[in-house]
Amino acid sequence: MSDAPVAAALKRPSVWHNWISLTGAIIAAGAVFSFLFLTAMDLLGLGEKNPYLGILSYMVAPAFLILGIVLGLAGAFLQHRQRRRNPGAAHQSLSIDLSRPRDRWILTWFSVGAMAFALLSATGSYQTYHYTESVQFCGQVCHTVMQPEFVAYENGAHARVACAECHIGSGAAWYVKAKISGLHQVYAVLTNKYDRPIPTPVQNLRPARETCEQCHWPEKYSGSVEHIHTHYLSDDKNTPFTVRLLVNVGGGSPAHGPAGGIHWHMLIQNKIEYFATDPQRQTIPWVRMTAADGRVTIYRSSGFKGDPAPESIRRMDCMDCHNRPAHKFQSPDEAVDEAMYLGRIDASLPAVKRTAVDLLTRKYATQAAAFQSLSGGLSAKYPGARGLPAAITAVEGIYARNFFPEMNTDWSSHPDNIGHLDSQGCFRCHDGKHTAAGGGPKATLAMDCNSCHTIIAQGSGADLTRLSSLGAAFKHPTVDIEGMGMLCSDCHNGKNQDN
Numbered sequence: 001m002s003d004a005p006v007a008a009a010l011k012r013p014s015v016w017h018n019w020i021s022l023t024g025a026i027i028a029a030g031a032v033f034s035f036l037f038l039t040a041m042d043l044l045g046l047g048e049k050n051p052y053l054g055i056l057s058y059m060v061a062p063a064f065l066i067l068g069i070v071l072g073l074a075g076a077f078l079q080h081r082q083r084r085r086n087p088g089a090a091h092q093s094l095s096i097d098l099s100r101p102r103d104r105w106i107l108t109w110f111s112v113g114a115m116a117f118a119l120l121s122a123t124g125s126y127q128t129y130h131y132t133e134s135v136q137f138c139g140q141v142c143h144t145v146m147q148p149e150f151v152a153y154e155n156g157a158h159a160r161v162a163c164a165e166c167h168i169g170s171g172a173a174w175y176v177k178a179k180i181s182g183l184h185q186v187y188a189v190l191t192n193k194y195d196r197p198i199p200t201p202v203q204n205l206r207p208a209r210e211t212c213e214q215c216h217w218p219e220k221y222s223g224s225v226e227h228i229h230t231h232y233l234s235d236d237k238n239t240p241f242t243v244r245l246l247v248n249v250g251g252g253s254p255a256h257g258p259a260g261g262i263h264w265h266m267l268i269q270n271k272i273e274y275f276a277t278d279p280q281r282q283t284i285p286w287v288r289m290t291a292a293d294g295r296v297t298i299y300r301s302s303g304f305k306g307d308p309a310p311e312s313i314r315r316m317d318c319m320d321c322h323n324r325p326a327h328k329f330q331s332p333d334e335a336v337d338e339a340m341y342l343g344r345i346d347a348s349l350p351a352v353k354r355t356a357v358d359l360l361t362r363k364y365a366t367q368a369a370a371f372q373s374l375s376g377g378l379s380a381k382y383p384g385a386r387g388l389p390a391a392i393t394a395v396e397g398i399y400a401r402n403f404f405p406e407m408n409t410d411w412s413s414h415p416d417n418i419g420h421l422d423s424q425g426c427f428r429c430h431d432g433k434h435t436a437a438g439g440g441p442k443a444t445l446a447m448d449c450n451s452c453h454t455i456i457a458q459g460s461g462a463d464l465t466r467l468s469s470l471g472a473a474f475k476h477p478t479v480d481i482e483g484m485g486m487l488c489s490d491c492h493n494g495k496n497q498d499n
């Protein structure tokens with residue numbers, strides 16, 4: 001009995017023996033475990049598609065390690081202070097004696113807790129890793145920043161394709177790039193230093209070969225695809241005007257259908273490179289084509305001499321035409337035409353096309369301000385009309401899906417390169433003004449209206465049932481554009497034509 005205090009004083013337990021330090025040690029061990037686990041995933045290439053794995057393994061796990069160490073030190077410090085103040089109470093510190101039932105009980109539960117914690121931190125970090133790869137994380141965590149792209153994405157053909165499939169793809173090199181840019185993006189959002197709108201095109205976006213072509217097979221034969229565009233003029237009667245075209249998409253492989261069409265020329269037969277003078281790649285004065293047999297032809301627009309620096313030349317791929325496959329912002333003109341065609345806006349309301357487009361084209365500071373003005377404007381113009389409530393809902397819906405004032409994002413900041421009506425699109429090169437030195441049969445890039453599509457019907461009512469199999473010349477509904485030498489986008493810009 002009298003020996004006990006002496007023994008205790010001799011074998012005075014270390015200051016580290018306390019519950020706080022022990023908890024710290026377990027947190028630290030969990031963090032080291034998660035770190036090793038995430039790093040192993042990283043090295044094995046399992047996390048290649050995830051730019052945020054780096055944040056988890058090199059930032060979050062170490063933060064927990066530090067927390068564990070701090071807890072450990074704090075426990076030791078408190079223990080040390082307690083002993084100095086109260087030297088007699090040495091055996092209050094942790095001493096485990098398995099012959100005591102209470103100690104056995106505590107130890108059992110402590111071990112169970114520690115194991116559960118280690119397991120949770122492993123599954124937790126694994127789940128977090130998956131979460132950062134998800135559409136929800138990419139599209140919604142940085143809410144305002146990504147909202148335009150996210151909303152447009154949810155309304156597009158790729159709504160089921162994860163952001164990472166197009167924006168990161170697989171492979172170690174791009175993974176590292178994405179990791180660095182992911183960190184940079186988190187920094188930009190935290191410090192509120194991001195561009196509004198987010199600039200387009202995305203610099204250094206991964207080539208389509210390694211993203212789009214993982215799902216889409218360039219050799220696929222699509223043949224001619226019918227597209228029907230229904231428009232309404234901005235007169236009082238909202239006169240309808242429809243164009244039915246067969247777009248000659250074609251295909252890329254003689255083994256799977258006749259070689260020809262848009263995809264054949266652009267993707268398989270020729271390698272096409274170009275130089276643009278603006279960041280949005282809308283002005284293209286220089287185009288180089290390398291044919292399958294190695295012949296090189298350079299097309300220059302009038303006024304451009306010489307060749308651009310090699311590093312500013314871009315090789316054309318899917319995204320130079322399909323630049324908005326997942327994030328298309330409709331123009332007011334296009335969106336109102338669609339809503340009228342679908343009956344969401346009553347086409348018998350006088351001049352509703354013009355009114356709705358006018359209201360949508362104005363600048364608003366916030367969505368709330370826009371909604372107020374849209375419903376106010378329509379109510380003032382059509383008081384008591386039967387179609388009014390539906391028209392308000394439809395126009396507000398158009399605004400919510402396509403206009404993002406907080407990010408300065410809409411159709412005009414992010415033009416679509418397919419077609420040539422509201423922006424130059426194909427006519428960036430096929431404008432009849434890009435010529436090759438030396439002449440020859442293909443001295444000018446094709447601008448023949450039938451090289452990309454055939455118009456099979458146009459107009460309204462009975463006109464639309466009279467199909468022309470050879471293709472009709474386009475009959476412009478209001479002005480005679482024949483021989484004017486103007487591009488469609490010289491007049492059309494997605495708004496009403498006279499403002």
Ligand code: HEC
Pocket residue numbers: 135138139146149150153158161162163164165166167198199200201202203205319322323324325326327414
């Ligand atoms: C089908 C492929 C695809 C998917 C899926 C996709 N994107 Fe994109 N994204 C693109 C292309 C192509 C561009 C335009 C690139 C260019 O013109 O260089 C783009 C551009 C962007 C831009 C730059 C701004 C702009 O509008 O051009 C952001 C931001 C963006 N995407 C975010 C997302 C988010 C968030 C998701 C998931 C919710 C997503 N993307 C899903 C293909 C895709």
Ligand code: HEC
Pocket residue numbers: 157158161162165166208211212213214215216318319322325
């Ligand atoms: C993960 C697979 C996947 C990837 C990657 C992908 N797509 Fe798609 N894409 C699809 C699917 C599936 C559809 C068909 C959707 C449907 O018809 O419902 C589609 C449809 C399309 C269409 C037809 C759109 C329409 O409105 O009918 C185009 C054009 C297209 N993709 C271009 C691209 C481009 C360009 C890229 C690269 C930036 C790309 N896709 C990347 C799976 C993918």
Ligand code: HEC
Pocket residue numbers: 208212213216217218222225247249262263266267316317318319320321322418419
């Ligand atoms: C020279 C421009 C151009 C290039 C380059 C291009 N496309 Fe297209 N593609 C078109 C046009 C024009 C259409 C017709 C549909 C439209 O207007 O949206 C189309 C249609 C499609 C369709 C829909 C076909 C269907 O059956 O309805 C898919 C899918 C597609 N392209 C994928 C791709 C992929 C993948 C690439 C890259 C390997 C690519 N395109 C490259 C211009 C292009």
Ligand code: HEC
Pocket residue numbers: 261262265266270272273274284287288289316320321417418419425426427428429430442445446451452
């Ligand atoms: C960067 C410049 C550029 C852009 C943009 C571009 N093209 Fe082309 N296109 C070319 C070149 C170069 C050729 C090859 C011309 C030749 O065969 O001599 C070509 C050829 C074609 C051909 C074959 C024409 C023929 O001679 O019969 C079609 C069809 C075509 N392009 C469709 C499109 C469509 C549709 C778009 C828009 C979605 C588009 N192109 C956008 C550069 C461009």
Ligand code: HEC
Pocket residue numbers: 227228229243245247418419420421426427430446447448449450451452453474
């Ligand atoms: C380089 C290829 C190319 C050439 C040349 C071309 N177009 Fe087009 N055109 C397109 C594409 C691509 C679309 C969009 C097809 C779609 O998405 O439905 C289009 C769409 C159209 C539309 C429908 C627009 C709408 O929204 O209703 C008309 C009308 C049209 N073109 C007329 C012409 C006329 C007239 C010419 C000759 C001056 C011409 N095109 C030359 C590629 C071309």
Ligand code: HEC
Pocket residue numbers: 231232233234235241243333421476477478479481484486487488489490491492496497
């Ligand atoms: C000189 C200016 C001018 C040129 C060039 C021009 N348009 Fe138009 N276009 C107009 C005007 C003005 C209207 C009537 C707009 C309205 O009533 O809302 C119109 C109406 C249209 C419409 C029906 C309604 C609408 O606004 O969508 C289509 C489709 C159209 N144009 C296609 C084209 C195509 C395709 C080209 C190029 C081949 C072209 N236009 C070139 C001025 C022009």
